[in-house]
Amino acid sequence: MSAVPRTAPLRVLLADDEPLVRAGLAGILGTDDSVRVVAEVSSGEETLAAVRANRPDVVLLDVRMGPMSGLDTLAEIRRTTGSPSCLMVTTFGEDEYVAEAIRLGADGFVLKSGDPRELLLAVHAAAEGGAYFSPAVSRRLLQTGMGTRFIARQHARERFERLTPREQEVLALVGDGLSNAEIARRLHLAEGTVKVHVTSILRTTGARNRVEAALIAAQAAAW
Structure with a gap:
């Protein structure tokens, strides 16, 4: 879509x-x-x-x-x-x-x-x-x-690794500031599919919003 x-x-x-x-x-x-x-x-x-x-x-x-x-x-x-x-x-x-x-x-x-x-x-x-x-x-x-006041850096990689490979791709793009529509175009997915992945990422990592999810992506990449 x-x-x-x-x-x-x-x-x-x-x-x-x-x-x-x-x-x-x-x-x-x-x-x-x-x-x-x-x-x-x-x-x-x-x-x-x-x-x-x-x-x-x-x-x-x-x-x-x-x-x-x-x-x-x-x-x-x-x-x-x-x-x-x-x-x-x-x-x-x-x-x-x-x-x-x-x-x-x-x-x-x-x-x-x-x-x-x-x-x-x-x-x-x-x-x-x-x-x-x-x-x-x-x-x-x-x-x-x-940033670790909210998401401890030592846990970021662990949370990142709980995700499926596709969810990790999506989270990395969330960390780059991309919207769901932009992620869908980048990964050749339906926007609705991206929304499902983002919901799963938030639930699995415990992030409360996209900003916290972006911090997880940044901290996991810097580990």
Whole structure:
């Protein structure tokens, strides 16, 4: 089964309490004709209202936005407004925030100082059901051991090896940030079959979501 092509632009909401950062993010997103910024807000409270009003596909959240933090905002979005994809915008030195955002169900992380192309890759991956880490964030998680707060590295390989060879292939692609449709095309499978594999992977590994599954893939590969 092939994926239905998207005809409408991706709807993105920007939430950051620094006007220059918002302008920079909006400028990067504006270079992609398939993306439309539907709202720019500066607080967690405004974010929640804007999510309800605009129904975005992807929300970009500053981790340290005040007075209601990006983490608090993420938790409230997950609790009250359905499940738009949420990407956290972060900087180096904020490992504890990254770890907590994983626990709260963030769909990925983008560095403010990173390559602008990473932002567009992240938005598209999240909108299609994938998870995305800026490469520097992935390395940081592995080097500092912060990712192991949720998935102990020494167990990652064991969990990976419980999977069938096909599930291992699927999980590796989940770790690369691919959506179910993209994995289906890569492996020449029906998208429904990929969904079944992902469900089995989550159940077998104990991962609560695709982000945790992606961490298992990264940690197993680095073992």
